[in-house]
Amino acid sequence: MKLSIIAALSVAAAALVMSKENEPKVTKIINCRILRDHKIVEKDAIWIQSGKIIDPHKFFWYQKRLPDVVLDAEGLIIAPGFIEAQINGAFGVDFSVPMDHDIYEKGLLKVNRGLLKYGTTSYCPTIVSSSSSVYHRVLPHLKLRAGSAETGATILGAHVEGPFINKARIGAHELKVLQASANDGYKNFKEVYGLEGETPEAQRKLSDKDLNCIKIITCAPELEGVMDTIPDLVKAGITVSVGHSMANISQAERAVENGATFITHLFNAMSQFHHRDPGVIGLLGSRLDLPRPYYGLICDGIHVHPNSVKIAYDSHPKGAILITDAMSAMGLPLGNYQLGNMSVTKEDDRVYIEGTETLAGSVITLDACVRNFIKFTHCSLVEALEAVTLHPATLLGIQDTKGVIKPGADADLVFLSDDLYVKRVFVAGEEVDLKSIDVEAVEKF
């Protein structure tokens, strides 16, 4: 009797070894505090297989084996990898400047890898208002491409900020490339950006196959023809954001009715809040039957005053999406740089046009935005983290795979200390060697 049990056990053990060789490796992360379902969950684990979060309950019953690797997170907080909806460049790379194919790709790789240091594991490279020829050259680089520990953050598709924006709220964009109207509707957009889909429906098919290079369009709905084109853009699988706009409240609400779901850098480059006509900002107080849009907040404490950040958060906490809107000096050491045709000086968390006190853009990092957001609003840790994970993921319709820690989602993870500094990063289930990135970013520049 005993012998037969031992024989049976050893057969089972052999079968187990065989199945282990065939099945992809499973990693279990223990001793962590997990952001899950709007809570910080303690005494639980994250299970990863083939780059995805898996359901350990199913794994236990169906695969009938233990994890191959058990990793101790030493009590750190684990959040989904951060998602950034608006960033113009970093590490000396400006996404809006066309380059030879290989040089542009090299720059992208540098940013993709460099952003991991700050916890960003997917993002929308942002292109400022440009001429059609620029879009035609840069956008083909910015189609969805999945990230990895080697190649860095996932590119989700471009955020094209303009050129269908109001010249009275131009910000740092170039006046001569703006489009004053879109009287031919979708066709105008298609031609300017070089979209491949002849119709919104055709473009949608490309979007569904992740072949659409544009994820977000920032436009001013008050421009002739733009308001009526919003439904077509949405149909094409593109997120429409209101920004660089003088829209009054009724125009802004119509844009939302037509399908706009985002406000580009709230408070910046829009009509100021007036109590009789609150303009785009007024969307935060929209009537109940209108879905309130998400809004981007540059959380560097400079572009938006901390009190304004708190006002926005208090009125619509579930809509907050933190953005850096960073320019190419982000991630660079302090000093003087020639960026495109601009000479700039980077000091602390600010960057000036050399010899002046004019800000040349933002150089904040996304993890710093999270820390600022808590400081400015006194919101909970969960709310602050969701403003760079769940909220942008939901805005972009990718909340089943990004911005969440649940079975089926991509295993993009950020390990954070209690004071919210990035300690470890996983992309698609593989740990990133953060130290190697530090060296590379500084030396290669």
Next chain:
Amino acid sequence: MRLVIRKDFEAVSYHVAKYVKERIKEFAPTATKPFVLGLPTGSSPIGVYRNLVKFHQAGELSFQHIITFNMDEYVGLPRDHPESYHSFMWSNLFKHVDILPENVHILDGNATDLDLECQRYEEKIAAVGGIELFLGGIGPDGHIAFNEPGSSLNSRTRVKTLAYDTIVANARFFDNDITKVPNLALTVGVATVMDAREVCIIITGAHKALALAKCIEEGVNHMWTVSAIQLHPRGMIVCDEDATLELHVKTVNYFKSIEKVHEQLIGSDNVGLQGGVRSWRGGAESTYHQ
């Protein structure tokens, strides 16, 4: 049969968990000599599992060489359904401990051939040499596992129709909708439980007081299926004060006095884990008797 009375649910849970831990340690299981444990689901064992997890986390208990067999599972409920007993065991015990997945057994309520599944379950229990210790809880009607009143006391693992009372009671787990409650289950039989070398039943709460009285003060009766424990050579019931409400004072006092006498005259260190007395204080020879 032993009846251990503790103050409340917490004290009962701790006592049983500690007992299980000590029994396992005494057994000293290895890969070739695993400890086979029978397990229940429901509200009764939750506190026991919580304590077992604590023992495991404190490094006092390993599940490495423990094989488990659960009592029952609904028929037709997906394994991942939050109310399945697979889910219950996963979230209350298995996910927290180092048990090997291949050592865990729960009846498959979605098997294509349910009778065959039940037959194989009995075979699997036999193949590992039978169950060393079966933990159980009871329903207010004295049922053990899904052996509803009227079940044969010689029953083995089989498909069982749930009593209307049980369906109504379980509706709270299914959106209070009795149509959503499965009306069939697979369950080990009364005899499957009683075949274990030791049986330990948890009974807590005033609502189970009548069942406890029926099970230990009256005869063996298939209308109170857990009463079969009266015929088991190593049966133990651990209950709280509330569950003793329907017992005779004499019964309660007798069982309480056993512990007291042991404590005072023999010394708790001289009492075996299963209640046996190793030697009488002052006695000339070391003896061991029940």
